[in-house]
Amino acid sequence: MWRGGSNTRTCKRRFFSSPTRSRHHRPPYMLHSRGSQHLKAMAEVDHLAAERATARFDVEEMKVAWAGSRHAVHVADRMARLVASDPVFRKDNRTMLSRKELFKDTLRKAAHAWKRIVELRLTEEEADLLRQYVDQPGYVDLHWGMFVPAIKGQGTEEQQHKWLPLAYKFQIIGCYAQTELGHGSNVQGLETTATFDPKTDEFVIHSPTLTSSKWWPGGLGKASTHAVVYARLITEGKDYGIHGFIVQLRSLEDHSPLPGVTLGDIGGKFGSGAYNSMDNGVLRFDHVRIPRDQMLMRLSQVTREGKYVHSNVPKQLLYGTMVYVRQSIVADASKALSRAVCIAVRYSAVRKQFGSQDGGPETQVLNYKTQQSRLFPLLASAYAFRFVGDWLNWLYTDVTQKLEAKDFSTLQEAHACTAGLKAVTTSVTADAIEECRKLCGGHGYLNSSGLPELFAVYVPACTYEGDNVVLLLQLASGKQPVGTMAYMGKVQYLMQCKSAVSSAEDWLNPDAIQEAFEARALRMAVNCAQNISQAASQEEAAGFYERSPDLLEAAVAHIQLIIVTKFIEKVHQEIPGHGVKEQLQALCNVYALYILHKHLGDFLATGCITPRQGALANEQLGKLYAQVRPNAVALVDAFNYTDHYLGSVLGRYDGDVYPALYEEAWKDPLNETVVPEGYHEYLRPLIKQQQLKLSRL
Numbered sequence: 281m282w283r284g285g286s287n288t289r290t291c292k293r294r295f296f297s298s299p300t301r302s303r304h305h306r307p308p309y310m311l312h313s314r315g316s317q318h319l320k321a322m323a324e325v326d327h328l329a330a331e332r333a334t335a336r337f338d339v340e341e342m343k344v345a346w347a348g349s350r351h352a353v354h355v356a357d358r359m360a361r362l363v364a365s366d367p368v369f370r371k372d373n374r375t376m377l378s379r380k381e382l383f384k385d386t387l388r389k390a391a392h393a394w395k396r397i398v399e400l401r402l403t404e405e406e407a408d409l410l411r412q413y414v415d416q417p418g419y420v421d422l423h424w425g426m427f428v429p430a431i432k433g434q435g436t437e438e439q440q441h442k443w444l445p446l447a448y449k450f451q452i453i454g455c456y457a458q459t460e461l462g463h464g465s466n467v468q469g470l471e472t473t474a475t476f477d478p479k480t481d482e483f484v485i486h487s488p489t490l491t492s493s494k495w496w497p498g499g500l501g502k503a504s505t506h507a508v509v510y511a512r513l514i515t516e517g518k519d520y521g522i523h524g525f526i527v528q529l530r531s532l533e534d535h536s537p538l539p540g541v542t543l544g545d546i547g548g549k550f551g552s553g554a555y556n557s558m559d560n561g562v563l564r565f566d567h568v569r570i571p572r573d574q575m576l577m578r579l580s581q582v583t584r585e586g587k588y589v590h591s592n593v594p595k596q597l598l599y600g601t602m603v604y605v606r607q608s609i610v611a612d613a614s615k616a617l618s619r620a621v622c623i624a625v626r627y628s629a630v631r632k633q634f635g636s637q638d639g640g641p642e643t644q645v646l647n648y649k650t651q652q653s654r655l656f657p658l659l660a661s662a663y664a665f666r667f668v669g670d671w672l673n674w675l676y677t678d679v680t681q682k683l684e685a686k687d688f689s690t691l692q693e694a695h696a697c698t699a700g701l702k703a704v705t706t707s708v709t710a711d712a713i714e715e716c717r718k719l720c721g722g723h724g725y726l727n728s729s730g731l732p733e734l735f736a737v738y739v740p741a742c743t744y745e746g747d748n749v750v751l752l753l754q755l756a757s758g759k760q761p762v763g764t765m766a767y768m769g770k771v772q773y774l775m776q777c778k779s780a781v782s783s784a785e786d787w788l789n790p791d792a793i794q795e796a797f798e799a800r801a802l803r804m805a806v807n808c809a810q811n812i813s814q815a816a817s818q819e820e821a822a823g824f825y826e827r828s829p830d831l832l833e834a835a836v837a838h839i840q841l842i843i844v845t846k847f848i849e850k851v852h853q854e855i856p857g858h859g860v861k862e863q864l865q866a867l868c869n870v871y872a873l874y875i876l877h878k879h880l881g882d883f884l885a886t887g888c889i890t891p892r893q894g895a896l897a898n899e900q901l902g903k904l905y906a907q908v909r910p911n912a913v914a915l916v917d918a919f920n921y922t923d924h925y926l927g928s929v930l931g932r933y934d935g936d937v938y939p940a941l942y943e944e945a946w947k948d949p950l951n952e953t954v955v956p957e958g959y960h961e962y963l964r965p966l967i968k969q970q971q972l973k974l975s976r977l
């Protein structure tokens with residue numbers, strides 16, 4: 281079943297017709313009081329039509345603003361429909377599958393997706409989208425997301441020429457094996473060794489200790505045939521630190537591990553279904569030999585004689601791959617956040633509680649100011665992350681073009697920016713999904729709401745590709761005031777400026793917001809620097825260590841400034857469509873003033889604003905929520921998600937939540953029999969024993 285983000289109905293729904301249950305098993309009230317005809321008629325109603333009618337902007341044009349272009353809307357729409365209409369990509373039963381069934385289901389979906397990509401001759405853009413809409417973590421994510429980029433970024437042209445065509449055709453399946461049991465964040469602490477043997481012109485890959493076992497790589501456990509393995513390069517008796525090597529792990533004939541390779545899955549993970557479709561793996565090497573030319577040699581080489589040679593390409597080139605991977609994680613944050621928000625907004629418009637004194641209608645929970653003040657900042661954040669993600673994507677393209685012209689000047693800053701944005705957007709999104717679950721009350725806790733699975737799949741984004749705290753601390757150690765740090769050049773002004781805001785409306789002025797955010801970020805950074813130099817009676821590193829919690833907050837302030845700035849810049853652009861720009865302006869203000877309100881302590885402690893100005897910002901925020909309210913459902917419709925992709929009975933496009941919840945419940949395996957398994961062993965004896973005792977009284 282697919283129901284797109286428009287009012288057109290494309291198919292009818294089935295009611296209470298689960299093939300696994302016989303009519304006999306249905307409780308009587310399902311068969312009489314509300315007949316299926318009546319329910320079917322109800323299903324034709326768009327329960328959110330009234331909400332959609334209050335929107336004060338052109339939703340179709342907002343879809344374009346969200347997706348980036350008309351072309352992007354069109355392609356995404358086509359791919360989403362393709363997936364939603366294909367029974368192989370069904371995912372509503374995922375949380376009920378065993379781990380083995382789930383993994384096999386993932387293999388089946390990946391193979392089917394590839395078949396469709398080849399049959400339909402999809403472009404790279406279309407294929408990426410199709411995989412995204414399949415929406416099931418699996419080995420392909422690491423193959424395309426890490427293995428291929430690592431070879432592209434770190435391999436020589438010759439190596440790319442040899443390995444990429446194999447990877448592009450799936451003749452080999454690759455993963456990215458960096459983390460070990462004993463070390464993840466501290467990459468320099470990795471223990472796996474790659475020792476050059478000049479006699480045979482080979483590297484010997486070895487896991488010397490238990491803690492050197494590779495641990496976590498996605499796709500490694502069961503699917504991958506190859507890996508980019510990170511190991512300490514040792515040649516001529518000297519340790520040259522961590523380098524990447526392409527290593528074959530499994531036979532291309534029968535998939536058995538090659539001699540000297542021990543590997544498997546690391547076991548079940550958080551949540552039912554969820555990330556358990558992924559085979560995160562463990563890998564050990566016992567003196568496994570690979571040819572010398574399987575070291576990724578773009579940055580440094582080992583010669584036939586065993587000499588270690590640096591190429592003249594700067595080390596920062598490695599950052600290019602990280603920038604690529606992390607900018608895609610920021611894009612994913614806006615997708616995950618917008619899915620959660622879409623569910624919570626639609627359901628909050630359907631759900632009614634209290635408010636009726638005399639039998640009249642109850643209040644939609646979306647009308648409660650507390651619901652709005654929890655939900656609308658998340659809606660605004662979804663848009664904010666989307667636009668900062670677009671900017672990062674542009675930055676990545678820009679950096680790549682500059683690299684081709686041997687200009688490495690922006691790489692360092694792009695690296696720092698993507699690290700910080702990855703950390704902030706993933707942390708906010710993980711918390712926001714959980715908040716959306718709470719916003720949906722009890723039903724949000726059901727698997728059929730889609731939120732538990734979304735949360736379980738999403739949270740590791742705070743950890744993989746760099747623990748968020750470690751990334752923010754790295755960002756805080758950056759020093760050059762270029763690009764997004766250019767405001768630091770205005771140090772004298774920003775250290776003393778006083779906000780001119782004197783009314784709530786003054787906070788609608790983007791310059792007032794920009795100045796307050798710049799002054800806060802700069803003053804926090806300067807405070808940290810001063811504290812570090814005072815604390816550092818011995819050395820800078822000690823001061824850095826002592827003040828690291830403050831540094832973390834300063835880094836967050838800097839990243840929030842970037843997000844606010846990019847949102848303001850977006851709103852300044854030409855944006856077609858009736859009312860679209862106005863809505864984005866309102867969301868931009870919601871985002872900025874919500875951050876200001878949440879971090880009021882920072883703004884006050886650094887003297888950027890006065891307590892009264894803080895109160896005015898909060899007053900304005902309340903007015904903005906009222907402005908967003910009639911547009912809320914249309915603003916999430918603009919994400920253009922199919923019911924299949926959302927995977928939530930609470931977030932259904934038509935808002936027909938209750939029959940769907942009811943129907944979903946009966947699909948649970950526990951409901952396959954009226955009397956549960958175990959009744960005769962455990963319940964009946966208990967009940968009968970009680971009766972026996974009672975009759976003796």
Ligand SMILES: Cc1cc2nc3c(=O)[nH]c(=O)nc-3n(C[C@H](O)[C@H](O)[C@H](O)COP(=O)(O)OP(=O)(O)OC[C@H]3O[C@@H](n4cnc5c(N)ncnc54)[C@H](O)[C@@H]3O)c2cc1C
Pocket residue numbers: 422456457458459463464465466495496497498555560740743744745746747748749750753
């Ligand atoms: C779902 C999932 C998929 C993954 N996929 C892959 C993969 O495909 N390939 C791969 O190689 N790896 C993968 N990983 C591993 C992942 O990259 C690491 O787990 C991650 O980098 C964090 O490292 P760690 O586990 O060593 O955490 P640790 O560094 O041990 O973190 C533990 C705690 O210590 C804190 N901490 C650590 N260092 C510092 C410091 N200097 N200052 C202050 N606090 C600090 C952290 O903030 C955290 O709170 C995956 C992990 C997960 C969860």
